[in-house]
Amino acid sequence: MSDILAKLAKILEQRKQAQPDSSYVARLYDEGVDAILKKIGEESTELIVAAKSGSANEVVHETADLWFHTLVLLASQGLTADDVLHELERRFGVSGLDEKARRGSPK
Amino acid sequence: MSDILAKLAKILEQRKQAQPDSSYVARLYDEGVDAILKKIGEESTELIVAAKSGSANEVVHETADLWFHTLVLLASQGLTADDVLHELERRFGVSGLDEKARRGSPK
């Protein structure tokens, strides 16, 4: 896992002990999974709108927002970015082949 | 950047030279940004549905799908996961503080 993803995993774990009013993430945990999922839906929409409006800077910013909230979701379920990176490794890493290309579709 | 993200960045770069019918990613590039954004919307919805249905395994799988398609979007715009990780580093890394908590909201 990259340094920043490891660092974020640690921060997100610590936030589980924090008071809801002391931290944005602690508040999301407290509000529950529906609140986190609504943020994921929002950030996904904002990324789509940003990509259509054409600023590379905004695309990076909105992707960061989207990834961040997926990390909060993962943490809330006892998962980490490592689980996702292992899944990507499983699909793409060993052979360097694009598994999705062979399947014709990612589903 | 983690090894797998670096590996994926390389694969996604190579796919830009591939024939559309030779690879899932090459086909997405060929169809253009709207097709990539529709996949991001789809995968985001599938993650939300998976999280509500409660299987950790599906959450990991759908997050991997979502991240993968954001990586395709980034590549299509000449960006990489590194740009996003640097943005996350900028927000969370240096001080270890949760910038979002201070702002009260990630927007």
Place this chain on the structure above:
Amino acid sequence: MSDILAKLAKILEQRKQAQPDSSYVARLYDEGVDAILKKIGEESTELIVAAKSGSANEVVHETADLWFHTLVLLASQGLTADDVLHELERRFGVSGLDEKARRGSPK
């Protein structure tokens, strides 16, 4: 309810008796609520992309797709467009006042 919404409600009710392979809607019912929700996420994304690409015709087309799939969802839950129109009537109809404006937000 407008004539077409009433007609659609009737068609969607009839499809509940149809074989999954005989009709697109019967197949959606058979696949269950997750499949219907994924279509709502997809159509919502397609509407957003269409609106950013600027064709009025596509906006109408994608809104029709989105409304149609919300009607399928409603039917699958034993609800109809009438329930939604009554809710809109309750909010906006009697007084002509924009309730949302008074609340400052639709939530």
Place this chain on the structure above:
Amino acid sequence: MSDILAKLAKILEQRKQAQPDSSYVARLYDEGVDAILKKIGEESTELIVAAKSGSANEVVHETADLWFHTLVLLASQGLTADDVLHELERRFGVSGLDEKARRGSPK
């Protein structure tokens, strides 16, 4: 068009003359199409979450929110619910046949 949809079309048209700070809708118009699309993405996510959480009442409420914001989008583009209802009529009305079933897919 049903009475409430016609009434809403009229309200949404009047809001175009209103000061942004006088009305929720006037503020959305003023913020522009991106703000309206973000609301559509949000409401679509909230509908999906509500449908997974199982309250019929919430499904009706969130569908009303989603339809409402698509009506704001239509109005902002010089379109109305009538355009969408005509499109649905064109697809389903004349023959009573499920056009989508014949095509196998709504796309």
